[in-house]
Amino acid sequence: MGEKRFRQALARAQEQGKQVRFWWRDDDAVAPGPALDELIELARKYRVPVTLAVIPAPAGEALAERVRNEPMVSCALHGWSHENHAGAGEKKQELGAHRAASDVLGELSIGLTKLESLFGPSFHPMLVPPWNRISPALVPHLSGIGIRALSVFGAERPDAALPLFNTHVDVMDWHGTRGGRDAAMLFDELADWMERDWPLIGLLTHHLVHDDAAWQFLDRLFCLTGEHPACIWLGCEVLMTACEG
Secondary structure (H helix, E strand, O other): OOOOHHHHHHHHHHHOOOOEEEEEEEEOOOOOOHHHHHHEEEEEEOOOOOOEEEEOOOOOOHHHHHHHHOOOOOEEOOOOOOOOOOOOOOOOOEEEOEEEEEEEHHHHHHHEEEHHHHHHHHEEEEOOOOOHOOOOOOHHHHHOOOOOOEEEEEOOOOOOOOOOOOOOOEEEEEOOOOOEOOOHHHHHHHHHHHOOOOEEEEEEEEEEOOOOHHHHHHHHHHHHHHHOOEEEEEEEHHOOOHHHH
């Protein structure tokens, strides 16, 4: 049913006096450019806050300058260099068990310090592991280097060692066209999470590889939800308030 089903889910939420909570995470930010400009323009147009998962190793002052006066944009830590250390035949991981934990944590600590310096109050100490994968053995040590929250993909685990603010719907078709997924399927997935009364539904985007289908879906989604009384889009600073308090 796609968009119709999604709009019906919004209408039901409104009738029941509920407010669906969404948040938007965009991965792999490293530098300014036309794709980032388009992303920021969407955030401005609909007043939907976006959290950029920034790769610290290549990121620099140019990106910091581009987002410095953008109130709809906040930043999080996207690993260190987005380098795969897994072996052949394994799923890609930067933060796996393939290296000494001290080396991995050391890189993350350097990245945290760098992004705090670059982005100031726009940066929040949330870790977004590259490829949404991290060794479970590392997670209990993240708070010791200053990381206050974690964001991966899929349903949150209630026994997590850190607060989890996950994403649940990815606009990209990574295993097929590698373009934007069918809009009807995306609206159906969002409706699925809404019908489960999920407390916070995360949207995942990758601005550097969006095609027209991805941009068009985002524009339509934000048009439907940006000012709808039954939903609210939360920025990273709101999610992190309890963690950083």
